[in-house]
Structures are given as C-alpha cells and as structure tokens.
Amino acid sequence: MKLVERDGSVLRLRTFFEECARGQGQHVLLDGPPGSGRTGLLLDLVRYAEQSGALVLRAEATPVEKTLPFGVLTQLFDSPGVPADMNALLAALSGLPDTPESHNEIHHAFRRLVGDGHPMVIAVDDLSAGDEPSLRCLSHLARRMKALPILLLVTDHAETHGTQPVLCAELYRQPAFHRIPVRPLTREGVHRLLAAELGEHAADRFAADFGDLSGGNLRLLHALIHDARAGSAPHQAYARELLRCVRRGEPEVLAVARALAVLGDSARPQHIARLTGLGTGTITGTLDTLTTAGLLDGTRFRHPTAARAIIDDLPVDQAGDLHRRAAELLHQDGAPATVVADRLARAGEAQESWECDVLREAARQLLAEGRAREAVDHLTMAEGSCREPTLRATVRAELADAQWQVNPFAAAGHLAPSVAAVLADRLGTREWTDVVRRLAWHGRADELARVLTHLKSRQIVAEKEEFRDLSTWLACTHPGLVHPTQPRVTADTRRFTTEPSLSAAAEVAGHLISGLGRDSLPRIHGIIGDFRWSGDSPWGGEACLLALLAQLYGGQAQQALDWCDKLLADPRCANTPAWQAALTAARAEACLRLGHLVQAAEQAEEALSLITPESWGVVIGLPLGTAITAAVRIGRLELAARHVNRPVPDALLQTRYGLHYLHARGEYASAAGRHRAALADFLLCGERIRAWGLGGAQIVPWCTSAAEAWLRLGNRDQAKWLLDEHLARLGGGDSPHRGLALRVAAALGPAGRRTKLLGEAADILSRHGGRYELALVLTELADAHTTAGERRSAQRVVRRAWHVAKSCGAERLCEQLLPEGNPAQLERSAATSLTMAERRVAGLAVVGYTNREIAAMLHVTPSTVEQHLTRVFRKLDVRRREDLPAELHARHPDTRLVG
Known part of the structure; x- marks a missing residue:
C-alpha cells in the first residue's frame, strides 16, 4: 500500500x-x-x-x-x-x-x-x-x-x-x-492517493467527493476506490467498511452509531443519551472519536448508505424497536411531524393513537410539498392503526386523496367505502368534496347522483357554499353526469368558501358557463398564478387545469403554453403523476392550437404514458383528442385510427373532456372520407354544448367543422345556414373562431367575395390563430387568386402556405400544395396555372380514374369533373388524358372543398 x-x-x-x-x-x-x-x-x-x-x-x-x-x-x-x-x-x-x-x-x-x-x-x-x-x-x-x-x-x-x-x-x-x-489524509493527500491508484484524471474527478465521504479515513478511501473500480452498487464497499470500523470499536461506539443512524439529522447528545442509556461524557468522547476518524460530520454520517448499513446490521425486531423509541422521544421533544413519522414508518407499524395523529399531520405536510408518494405510505400506516369508525373513514378518504395524485386507478379502489362514509355522514366537508371530485373524474354517474342527492338533502348551513361551488364546477366539467334536478349555476351565483381552491375552480367554471369575456381572462390568469404545488388540496390542481383550458378556449394559447412550461418545470410536479399528466395534456392542446403539430403529438403521447388509461378516467378525452387531431393534420391517419379505436369510458361523452374527443374523432372521419360520420360527431358536439349551456366557451369549433362537412356532402344550404348563425353569434371581432368560419364562408359565398373573405381570415389567423389553420386559409386564398387569373399572387401565396404548413409539420398539406416538395420549382411547373380543384381532378385523371370515379371520390358530379378537365386541357395545351404531365399526380389527393 x-x-x-x-x-x-x-x-x-x-x-x-x-x-x-x-x-x-x-x-x-x-x-x-x-x-x-x-x-x-x-x-x-x-x-x-x-x-x-x-x-x-x-x-x-x-x-x-x-x-x-x-x-x-x-x-x-x-x-x-x-x-x-x-x-x-x-x-x-x-x-x-x-x-x-x-x-x-x-x-x-x-x-x-x-x-x-x-x-x-x-x-x-x-x-x-x-x-x-x-x-x-x-x-x-x-x-x-x-x-x-x-x-x-x-x-x-x-x-x-x-x-x-x-x-x-x-x-x-x-x-x-x-x-x-x-x-486522516488532507484534501491534497486524498488527491495524491487517488492519482496513484486510479490515475490523474480520476483523481481530478473524484478527489473532492471522496474526501468529503471519507473524511480522509484510509479504510473508507480504499473502499471507495474499490467501488469505483468494480462499478458496483453505489458505495457498497464503503458502507461495509464503515460498518466494520464501527464494529471494531468499543460497545459504546456501536451503540452511539446505531442511535445516530436512527435519529439522522435530529440527533442531539441528549437524544443519544436517552436512546442508549450512556452518560453525556461517554457520548461526547465517542462522537469525538467517530468525528476524528472521519466517520462523522458533526452528528451525521457522511453518506446515507452508512446509516442504512448500520441499521440493516440489526435484527429486524431490534431495528423496529429502536426506530419506535426514537420516534417517541422526538415526538416528546416537539420534533416536526414529518421527522417523527419517518421513524414510525421505519418501525413498520403504528400502535398508539398519537402515532396515527402524527402520521396524518406528516402526510398533510408532505402533500403540501408535493411529496404524494411518501404521504401515501404514512396514511396507509395510519389507516391500519385506526379503530374508531369515523376516524378510520376520514383517514381512508385522506389516503384516497393522496393516492389519487400518484395513481388515480389505485385510488378508485377506495371509492366504494368512501361513498358509504359520505352517506353515513362520517366525512367532513373537505373529504366529501374530494369524493365527489374523484367520482366525477372516473365517470361513476350512479354513485355521484346518490352522493349529490344525499348532500343536498342534509341542508347543513355551513356546507351550502361548498355544495354550490361544487355544483358549479360539475355543471362545467361533467354536465352530463349531473342529475337534472341538481342546481345549475353561473358565475353570478358563485360564492367563496372555506376551501379557496374549490372556490377558484367554481369561479373559472362560472366564467365558462356564462361566457368568457375580456374581464374574465385576467382573473383566470391570476388563478393560475396563485397555484402552488400544495397537494394537500386537490382542488388547487383542478382550478389550475380548468383555468389553463379557459385560456385555450379564450384564444390565449401562447399564454397557456408558457404557464404549462413553468408549472411542469417545477421539480414537485414529477412527484404527482396525475397532475403532471393533466398539465402535459393541457400543454399538448396548447401546442395543437398554436399549430405546433409535431410537439402536440409528442406531448399528447407523453401525457397518455404518464398514467394508465384506467387512471385517466373521463379526462382521457383531452389528451386523446389532441393526439387524434395532431395525427390527422400531420398526415398519419393510421396513428389517428389507433387512437380512435382505443377503448374509452362510457361516461366520457357526458363530460366537457368528451367534446375534445368527439370533435377529434369527427376530424379523423372527415380526413378518412367518411363525411357523414364526421358530420354526426360535429353535430353531437353542438347538441351537447347547447344543452349544457357552454356555448359561450368556444371549447371546440364544432359549428365551422359541421358546416364544412355539410358542404362536402353537397348540402350548401344547410352549411350556409349553420355558418351564418355562427358568424352572427361571434359578431364582428377578430377572434380565431371568426377566422376559421370565414374560410368556410368564402367557399359558400359569391366567387367575387372569395378573395376578400379569405384575406380577412388570413389576417385574423396571422394575429390570433394557429399556424395550421392559417395554412388552410392560405391554401384556399391561393386557389382563389388562381381562379381570378392572378397567377403571380397565387404563386406568392402558395409559397407562403407551403412554408407555414411545413413549419407546423403538416406534411400531408405540404404534399397537396407542392407534390414536388420544393417551392422554388413552383414557377417552373406547368401545373401552377391550374386551380387547386383542377389540379386535384387532373391528378386523379393522370393515374387512370374515370370521370365517374373521380366524381365519387371528390363528392361532385361527373359534369363538374368534365368541366375541370376541359379547363385543364386548355391551360396545359393538351388534347387527351395520356398527355397530362405526370407531376400532377399527388400521392395523397386532397378531398376538401372543390367548388
């Protein structure tokens, strides 16, 4: 050596x-x-x-x-x-x-x-x-x-x-x-030893850490070197050697070391004395010895593996007894509940009534810090120690709340006894409001109705405001699950309660029910800003999620995305998978509405992977709807089909989250050419939104989508009636919804107004809308310029449309705009003189489809196909189909508006 x-x-x-x-x-x-x-x-x-x-x-x-x-x-x-x-x-x-x-x-x-x-x-x-x-x-x-x-x-x-x-x-x-x-060795000595054993590079890398861990103790240093060479479990040899050092000492050294391992950061000489029965002088001398040897830093071991090794060296029953005694003396000295509960958890079970109280208080503190998994462990132990029925029911409800944040599906196993506890009036306000929330999350309509009926019949004055706020939230988020006899309320009847987060959720819900106005969004922004990762109240997460979605419905997708990024970056977020998944789903929807299609698809997939489908409950409609829509717009119809075919809860379509899913399913059906199925989904969205009184929220653009579906089916009158009614409700502002509606209105109105309407839509969506919707409008605008004989303007707009679509990741639309995939070749292509409708017809004719087959595919009459081909022949100076340029063939013919 x-x-x-x-x-x-x-x-x-x-x-x-x-x-x-x-x-x-x-x-x-x-x-x-x-x-x-x-x-x-x-x-x-x-x-x-x-x-x-x-x-x-x-x-x-x-x-x-x-x-x-x-x-x-x-x-x-x-x-x-x-x-x-x-x-x-x-x-x-x-x-x-x-x-x-x-x-x-x-x-x-x-x-x-x-x-x-x-x-x-x-x-x-x-x-x-x-x-x-x-x-x-x-x-x-x-x-x-x-x-x-x-x-x-x-x-x-x-x-x-x-x-x-x-x-x-x-x-x-x-x-x-x-x-x-x-x-023991100095820092310089540690570096020299490491250089001799492991080389200069390793010495530079490890010297500081190894010096801190060993305190210069040569035995510990050589153990760390062994660990580094072996690549074994972290500090495995180090822990063994430290235990060997302790065991080689006098009996009091081992006793003090065990007390330190159990007490951890709470170790004080008086605590060690009470736990070991040794005198103060002996303890002081032993601590000095252990410190001089480099085993301790003050009263702490230099690495957690050391304390674990010392505790693991004890028989299980002795270790449990030592932990329980440590918990008791720390409790008597007024130590924080989390510190005491940690020792109780290591003891393996709670036996006394004070232990149950400590475990519950510790769980509340842990939830407030976003440490839901640890809170679940403490509450599980507390539940096992409770004998009194009412207290046991309360602890079980608290456990279900904490467990929901980690694994909502596992927490659903507590719903049946929780419902029984509500009906037996064994739960307090905070607990029964959370039972209602979890029943709604999982779409358990029958039990929800029973609980709400019972709560309404109790008529407890102190709980009236909580019940009112709860009803407001339900009317906005799960309206189809609320029994018709339950009160339907708006923002005007909202009240603040003893549960501020529930009150905030009800306030956002009230704004969505009564309609988002300019005064609503600043307040909603403030509710998000007030959110803290205090998992002791699940309503904080509900209020934040609802406020983020309200921003999306109100056309503030970028603000919502910024908030999602900030919230998801908080380290505490990963400790509550349920809220992490929900916020990731909101982020995916924000990306979708901004036109970041690839990001939207990735974020939706990530959200779906964070918790199981069973854990999502009816809220799965949000990420699933985003995933379907993003896949359709990117052009991956096979992926969209897989998402559409995933099983979903029966109660999904009775909730606001179901609207996201339903509209996305309609968009997929439309892209797949099943326009009647698409129309049915869009109209069902509208029917639900009207019945639930959520028309002012602009949750999904069902009206525009339905009008376009009517148009594809050839019913221009129905499409025009629906769209005129929608535009009248929107008024003359420049909201993104108006921009979307104007695109379809341009296809329905006089040809002379088409360019004007599409230009107005492009201006609105450039300022307030998503880039994908802008790319669609620009595509139609280029077609309008071509029809009007404005070739140079058409070429300019097509190039812009292609670049916007490319930036979104909308590859399917890019291929429809420029099958060659290169906008620089646009002016050299003979096909640029054709309108989009003429190009679609010619592209299908090039590969041999008959006029009748083309008409069926594009949902027009054979006469319309013949007229388009006549103009194509004239513009390209050809006399027969065989002479059409091969470049007209598009691998994915567009089946959108043809007129």
Whole structure:
C-alpha cells in the first residue's frame, strides 16, 4: 500500500529502530483513530525491520479476543522466527495465572530472545482492544527494557483507551516513550492517493467527493476506490467498511452509531443519551472519536448508505424497536411531524393513537410539498392503526386523496367505502368534496347522483357554499353526469368558501358557463398564478387545469403554453403523476392550437404514458383528442385510427373532456372520407354544448367543422345556414373562431367575395390563430387568386402556405400544395396555372380514374369533373388524358372543398 503524507512518520520510526539496534530500548505509540493509516505505518516499519534482520513479533488485538487471557502474547510468541525452545512457554500461556510471577517469567522469555543483542520489534496493532493479562505483561516489559534492543511499537487512539484506560496510560508513561500522531489524509493527500491508484484524471474527478465521504479515513478511501473500480452498487464497499470500523470499536461506539443512524439529522447528545442509556461524557468522547476518524460530520454520517448499513446490521425486531423509541422521544421533544413519522414508518407499524395523529399531520405536510408518494405510505400506516369508525373513514378518504395524485386507478379502489362514509355522514366537508371530485373524474354517474342527492338533502348551513361551488364546477366539467334536478349555476351565483381552491375552480367554471369575456381572462390568469404545488388540496390542481383550458378556449394559447412550461418545470410536479399528466395534456392542446403539430403529438403521447388509461378516467378525452387531431393534420391517419379505436369510458361523452374527443374523432372521419360520420360527431358536439349551456366557451369549433362537412356532402344550404348563425353569434371581432368560419364562408359565398373573405381570415389567423389553420386559409386564398387569373399572387401565396404548413409539420398539406416538395420549382411547373380543384381532378385523371370515379371520390358530379378537365386541357395545351404531365399526380389527393 502506498503511504501518502507519512514521510516524516516513516523517517522517525526508522530512526527509533536504529537506536533500538544500538541497544537502546524504544517504546513508540502510533496515535490515531481507526482508519487513519496507523496500521500501514506499523507494517511499513515491520517490513523494514525484517529486511534489516531483526526478529519481529506481531499481534493484532481485537475486541472479540479481549476476554481471552494472554491472547495478544500468544500471537506474539507464535510469530515466524521465534525459536523452538519457546514452544513450551507458548503452550503454557493459556494456563498461566495473571500474577507478578507470570509477568516476570514472560519478561525473561523476551530477554532470552534478545540474549545475543540481536534487535527485536514487538508490534501490537490496536493495543486498547487487547486482553488485560497481556497488557500487564507488556507494561512490565516496558519498565525494564531501557537497556534492551527492543522496539515496542503499538497503535492506539490515546484519547479513548476503551475499557483499559489505566493499563494503557501506564504503558505511555514509561521512559523512552515516543508518540507519533497519525491523522486522516488532507484534501491534497486524498488527491495524491487517488492519482496513484486510479490515475490523474480520476483523481481530478473524484478527489473532492471522496474526501468529503471519507473524511480522509484510509479504510473508507480504499473502499471507495474499490467501488469505483468494480462499478458496483453505489458505495457498497464503503458502507461495509464503515460498518466494520464501527464494529471494531468499543460497545459504546456501536451503540452511539446505531442511535445516530436512527435519529439522522435530529440527533442531539441528549437524544443519544436517552436512546442508549450512556452518560453525556461517554457520548461526547465517542462522537469525538467517530468525528476524528472521519466517520462523522458533526452528528451525521457522511453518506446515507452508512446509516442504512448500520441499521440493516440489526435484527429486524431490534431495528423496529429502536426506530419506535426514537420516534417517541422526538415526538416528546416537539420534533416536526414529518421527522417523527419517518421513524414510525421505519418501525413498520403504528400502535398508539398519537402515532396515527402524527402520521396524518406528516402526510398533510408532505402533500403540501408535493411529496404524494411518501404521504401515501404514512396514511396507509395510519389507516391500519385506526379503530374508531369515523376516524378510520376520514383517514381512508385522506389516503384516497393522496393516492389519487400518484395513481388515480389505485385510488378508485377506495371509492366504494368512501361513498358509504359520505352517506353515513362520517366525512367532513373537505373529504366529501374530494369524493365527489374523484367520482366525477372516473365517470361513476350512479354513485355521484346518490352522493349529490344525499348532500343536498342534509341542508347543513355551513356546507351550502361548498355544495354550490361544487355544483358549479360539475355543471362545467361533467354536465352530463349531473342529475337534472341538481342546481345549475353561473358565475353570478358563485360564492367563496372555506376551501379557496374549490372556490377558484367554481369561479373559472362560472366564467365558462356564462361566457368568457375580456374581464374574465385576467382573473383566470391570476388563478393560475396563485397555484402552488400544495397537494394537500386537490382542488388547487383542478382550478389550475380548468383555468389553463379557459385560456385555450379564450384564444390565449401562447399564454397557456408558457404557464404549462413553468408549472411542469417545477421539480414537485414529477412527484404527482396525475397532475403532471393533466398539465402535459393541457400543454399538448396548447401546442395543437398554436399549430405546433409535431410537439402536440409528442406531448399528447407523453401525457397518455404518464398514467394508465384506467387512471385517466373521463379526462382521457383531452389528451386523446389532441393526439387524434395532431395525427390527422400531420398526415398519419393510421396513428389517428389507433387512437380512435382505443377503448374509452362510457361516461366520457357526458363530460366537457368528451367534446375534445368527439370533435377529434369527427376530424379523423372527415380526413378518412367518411363525411357523414364526421358530420354526426360535429353535430353531437353542438347538441351537447347547447344543452349544457357552454356555448359561450368556444371549447371546440364544432359549428365551422359541421358546416364544412355539410358542404362536402353537397348540402350548401344547410352549411350556409349553420355558418351564418355562427358568424352572427361571434359578431364582428377578430377572434380565431371568426377566422376559421370565414374560410368556410368564402367557399359558400359569391366567387367575387372569395378573395376578400379569405384575406380577412388570413389576417385574423396571422394575429390570433394557429399556424395550421392559417395554412388552410392560405391554401384556399391561393386557389382563389388562381381562379381570378392572378397567377403571380397565387404563386406568392402558395409559397407562403407551403412554408407555414411545413413549419407546423403538416406534411400531408405540404404534399397537396407542392407534390414536388420544393417551392422554388413552383414557377417552373406547368401545373401552377391550374386551380387547386383542377389540379386535384387532373391528378386523379393522370393515374387512370374515370370521370365517374373521380366524381365519387371528390363528392361532385361527373359534369363538374368534365368541366375541370376541359379547363385543364386548355391551360396545359393538351388534347387527351395520356398527355397530362405526370407531376400532377399527388400521392395523397386532397378531398376538401372543390367548388
């Protein structure tokens, strides 16, 4: 082993040996804590002495052999090189009495070994762990060896002499005594050792951390080096070596170490005293020893694996008892509930009533910090300790609330007993409001109706405001699940309650019911800003999610996206998977409405993967709707089909989240050419929105989508009637919804107004809408310019439309705009003189479809196809289909508006 920072000590030891060889007896103490390197120095001198021809007697004292009389001496006389005539003494040692006569006989044996003046080294490692008879004999020798060529070299920690303070001190008072202090390595020494063992690069990388973890203790350092070389579990050898260091000490060292491991950051000398029964002086000395040895930093182990190793070394029942006693004394001293509960959790079970109270309070604090998983563990233990029915019901409800944040599906297992507890009036306001929330989340309509009916019949004055707010929230988020006899309220009848987060959720719901106005959005923005990851109230998450969606419905997608980014970046978010999934779903919808299609698809997929489909409940409609719509617009219809075919809860379409899903399903059906199915979904959206009184929220653009579906089916009158009614409701503002409606209105109105309407739609969507919707409008605008003979304007707009579509990730639309995929080739393409409708017809004719087949595919009459082809032939100067350019063929013919 390479010795680092020990050159001076090595030189002194060799000097003492040389003096010994000249006939001057020497007594040397290598004084340092375990792991300081004192054994390494002893072995270095032993090797030097052996190479010099000296006789070396060596022994290693251990606590296990402390009760074995003459155990150390037996090792010494059993060393290699001891003459055979000593065998009789060696055999007799175990039976010798511990008397002055015996000590004198052993002294003469040592003198015989150096009878010819040959030097001898007696090396004893860890002297204070030796047996008393051996120490008395060595003390007897030390008093009489001044003129003998003997070097008595021992290692010990002079500050703590274990159970032999008098004997060790007597040895150290003898003539020719020399003390060489041995201390843990410095930071520079750690770096030098690592460089020698692992190389300079590794030394630069690990020196600081290894120095902190080892405190310069050589045993711990070599264990860390072993871990680094082996690539084993983090600090595995380190933990084993630290435990070995502790176990080699006196019994009080192990007792104090165990107390420190259990108490952790709460360890104080008075706590250790009460837990171990040791005196304050003993504890102070033991802490000093452990600190000097580099095992502790203050009253803390330097790495959690050390404490775990010490606790794991205990039998399970003893460890549990120690944890429970630690919890009790910390509780009595007023320690925080989370600190006490952590010890109770490690004990394995709660037994006393105060333990249940502590576990519940700790769970509330953990939820407030976003640590739901730990709260679930504490509440699970608390529930198991409750015997009183009402308290047990309350704790179970609290457990369900905490578990919902981690795994809503697992928490659903608590709903049946929670419903029974509500009906038996065993739950308080906070608990029953959360039971209602979870029933709604999972779409359990029958149980929800029973609970609401019961709560309404109780007529408890103190709970009227909470019930009113709860009803408002339900009317907005799960309107189809609310029994017709339940009160339907608006923002005007809202009240603030003792549950501020529920009140905030009701306030947002009221704004959505009554219609989002300019005054609504700043307040909604403030509600998001007030949100904190205090999981002790699930309504905070509900209010925040609803406010984010309100921003999306109100055309503030970028603001919603910014908020989602901020909230999801909070480290506490990952500790509550349910809210992390919901916020990721909101982020996906924001990306979709901004036209970031690829991001929307990725975020929706991520949201769906964060919790299981069963955990999503009816809220799955939000991410699923986004995933379907994004896939359709990107052009991945097979992916959209897989999402459409996923099973969803029966109650989904009775909720606002179902509107997202229903509209997305209609968009998929339209892209797949099933326009009647699409129309049915869009009209069902409208029917639900009107019946639920949510028309002012602009949740999905069902009216525009339905009008376009009517148009594709050839019913222009129905499309125009629906769209005119929609535009009248929107008024003359420049909302994104108006921009969407104007695109379809342009296809329905006079040809002379088409360019004007599409230009207005493009202006609105450029300022307020999503880029995908803008790309659609620009596509129609280019077609209008071409029809009007404005070729240069058409080319300019097509290029812009292509670039916008490309930036969205709308590859399907890009291919429809420019099948060649290169806008720079646009002006050199003969096909640019064609309108979009003519290009679609010509593209299908190029691959051999008949006029009747083309008409069926594009939902027009064969006569219309013939007219388009006549104009194509004239513009391209060809006489027959076979002469049409192959570049007209599009791999994905567009089946949108043709007129």
